[in-house]
Amino acid sequence: MKLITHNMLTSKCLKGVMTGYPLAINATDIKVTEVDFNPEFITRVIPKLDWEVLWAAANSIGHGEGLPKTLEPKFEENEDLLKKVHKVLLEVEVEEGNLTCPESGRQFPISKGIPNMLLTEAEVQ
Amino acid sequence: MQEEHKMWRRYLMWFAHEHMDFRHAEMYSIISLLNIPVKFVEKPCVQKPYWIVELPSEDCVRKIASRSVLLKNCIELWSRARTEVQLHDNLKKSLNNSTGSWVLGEKKDGISDTCLCPKELIESSLSPKKTFKVDVETFCKHFTMKEKVEKIEKFSYLPMRGPVKLRNPDVTLAYLEFYGVDPNDVPEKPYDVFFGKWIADGQRDLIQVHSLKKRQFIGNTSMDAQLAIIMANQAQVKLGDMVLDPFVGSGSLLVAAAHFGAYVWGSDIDYLMLHGRTRPTRVGQKIRTKDESIRGNMRQYGTEARYLDVVVSDFSLHNWKPGLKFDAIITDPPYGVREPTEKIGIEKENYTLSEHHLPNHVPSKVEYGLSHIYSDLLNFAATYLEMGRRLVCWFPLVREEYQEEQLPSHPCLKLVGNSEQVISKLAARRLLTYEKITDDVPNMPLDPNAGVHNFREKYFTMGESTRRERKEKRAGEVAAYLAAKMAASRTDAT
Numbered sequence: 001m002k003l004i005t006h007n008m009l010t011s012k013c014l015k016g017v018m019t020g021y022p023l024a025i026n027a028t029d030i031k032v033t034e035v036d037f038n039p040e041f042i043t044r045v046i047p048k049l050d051w052e053v054l055w056a057a058a059n060s061i062g063h064g065e066g067l068p069k070t071l072e073p074k075f076e077e078n079e080d081l082l083k084k085v086h087k088v089l090l091e092v093e094v095e096e097g098n099l100t101c102p103e104s105g106r107q108f109p110i111s112k113g114i115p116n117m118l119l120t121e122a123e124v125q
Numbered sequence: 126m127q128e129e130h131k132m133w134r135r136y137l138m139w140f141a142h143e144h145m146d147f148r149h150a151e152m153y154s155i156i157s158l159l160n161i162p163v164k165f166v167e168k169p170c171v172q173k174p175y176w177i178v179e180l181p182s183e184d185c186v187r188k189i190a191s192r193s194v195l196l197k198n199c200i201e202l203w204s205r206a207r208t209e210v211q212l213h214d215n216l217k218k219s220l221n222n223s224t225g226s227w228v229l230g231e232k233k234d235g236i237s238d239t240c241l242c243p244k245e246l247i248e249s250s251l252s253p254k255k256t257f258k259v260d261v262e263t264f265c266k267h268f269t270m271k272e273k274v275e276k277i278e279k280f281s282y283l284p285m286r287g288p289v290k291l292r293n294p295d296v297t298l299a300y301l302e303f304y305g306v307d308p309n310d311v312p313e314k315p316y317d318v319f320f321g322k323w324i325a326d327g328q329r330d331l332i333q334v335h336s337l338k339k340r341q342f343i344g345n346t347s348m349d350a351q352l353a354i355i356m357a358n359q360a361q362v363k364l365g366d367m368v369l370d371p372f373v374g375s376g377s378l379l380v381a382a383a384h385f386g387a388y389v390w391g392s393d394i395d396y397l398m399l400h401g402r403t404r405p406t407r408v409g410q411k412i413r414t415k416d417e418s419i420r421g422n423m424r425q426y427g428t429e430a431r432y433l434d435v436v437v438s439d440f441s442l443h444n445w446k447p448g449l450k451f452d453a454i455i456t457d458p459p460y461g462v463r464e465p466t467e468k469i470g471i472e473k474e475n476y477t478l479s480e481h482h483l484p485n486h487v488p489s490k491v492e493y494g495l496s497h498i499y500s501d502l503l504n505f506a507a508t509y510l511e512m513g514r515r516l517v518c519w520f521p522l523v524r525e526e527y528q529e530e531q532l533p534s535h536p537c538l539k540l541v542g543n544s545e546q547v548i549s550k551l552a553a554r555r556l557l558t559y560e561k562i563t564d565d566v567p568n569m570p571l572d573p574n575a576g577v578h579n580f581r582e583k584y585f586t587m588g589e590s591t592r593r594e595r596k597e598k599r600a601g602e603v604a605a606y607l608a609a610k611m612a613a614s615r616t617d618a619t
Contacts, residue, residue, distance in 0.1 A: 005434040013442035121471035
């Protein structure tokens with residue numbers, strides 16, 4: 001699971017959970033692979049992100065990569081920053097671990113890089 | 126403005142004669158995506174595998190050809206006629222047309238076969254320094270190489286002074302003859318003949334490159350490569366888009382979307398499918414190999430950089446954060462025939478799971494009716510699509526029951542494409558393309574037609590009744606035959 005995906009996922013499917021965001025990451029295996037850098041894409045994605053969530057998530061798994069805590073207004077002109085964002089969003093991947101719902105504590109396993117967000121039949125009743 | 130129009134060149138767009146119902150939808154999606162103005166010289170007709178159009182520049186032609194999978198090639202038109210004699214006559218006269226623009230002939234039945242192109246068009250392409258060749262293509266009739274050469278020799282009056290080169294020449298001239306589309310009724314003479322300069326090929330080759338036969342990871346319902354590319358085109362997928370397939374399966378649609386530059390997400394309720402651990406689909410294969418995965422497929426086609434993630438998730442209770450907007454949603458939901466329509470649930474009341482059963486628990490599933498799937502899908506698209514962007518999805522139905530007004534609908538989504546692919550005599554599926562037209566999403570109740578649509582039941586009972594009917598009909602025929610035979614033998618005896 002890449003951090004771009006983490007930034008978009010919630011656990012609001014759970015009964016009684018209001019926002020279910022952000023999910024806490026508990027990673028037991030992290031992989032970093034090289035991905036082609038596309039500055040246009042990163043520039044387009046940044047406004048769709050919850051920046052604080054990205055910053056916190058990256059740091060919580062030890063891959064802050066020098067990302068600033070707050071986003072500068074003219075980020076599109078700062079290629080160095082775009083490269084850092086690229087790395088954090090697309091190159092760092094949680095292979096094994098858990099996502100935890102901030103409200104209910106329900107855990108969702110990540111195995112072989114794929115998060116399993118399925119509930120049990122008891123939870124959807 | 127008038128001056129500018131004169132500068133537009135005429136092009137013959139030659140299509141593959143398959144998936145005809147998709148031709149219009151694919152092409153219109155592409156020209157609107159690329160924002161290219163197209164003027165029809167002749168009204169397009171589904172029964173003819175070509176369009177004759179005017180386009181502002183050759184660059185536009187190349188752009189269109191770089192996307193369309195139904196387009197075979199594009200020819201800069203120099204002459205078009207109903208007969209060979211007329212075609213040559215036009216070309217000869219064109220060599221003296223120094224007006225700098227097309228001299229238009231009279232139209233009959235919306236077609237003019239006496240238009241003369243400006244001589245510069247021909248002369249600029251046939252300079253002595255440029256190597257060239259002439260291709261002859263005939264539609265619905267076969268000719269030997271010798272016959273084709275004879276056809277080429279008839280063009281000897283053209284000032285073709287450059288050296289002939291059959292491989293990668295500077296200029297490829299194209300002569301096309303159209304003998305209709307009915308192979309059982311091929312006329313002596315062609316209906317239409319065309320001559321011009323080849324400009325670009327469409328994306329037919331991509332069908333082979335993306336063929337499921339050579340794909341690492343496929344499932345039982347993987348989408349055919351050509352249809353997947355058509356879907357990506359109709360979704361107007363472009364470089365840097367974010368695309369979602371919420372019923373991703375083996376990811377065929379993501380392969381097509383990523384080919385056109387999209388970054389892709391997929392989700393599916395089927396854990397084993399996303400982990401590449403379902404039973405192998407290919408005949409004779411015992412177990413799935415390690416690299417069989419959606420990501421592996423994208424690696425195979427060199428688009429792994431645009432793979433975002435796949436998530437095991439139940440679409441009826443999806444996990445995407447509110448406010449997220451996708452550039453396109455392309456999907457082929459399960460119809461309940463080859464893939465079950467399921468969501469997490471249980472019929473029992475007050476069901477609980479004990480703590481120690483939780484790890485590795487496989488949740489039970491209940492029926493997720495097709496009508497619910499589509500109403501969830503349209504509601505999702507209305508909320509999660511960027512304005513002006515598209516949802517492209519398949520919709521199965523019984524052919525004789527088809528009514529356009531019963532297709533899934535939503536006030537925020539406008540149906541802009543609706544093409545039929547026939548599955549059997551009785552069943553078909555339609556490729557529906559919706560464009561998001563407003564952000565003002567109302568709270569939608571379930572579609573009123575919802576209860577009616579149970580494709581699975583209809584699909585199977587439909588087959589059964591015809592099987593029974595066939596049997597009864599056959600029994601009736603045998604009985605009639607025997608009765609006739611007995612009557613005959615009785616008359617013989619008397």
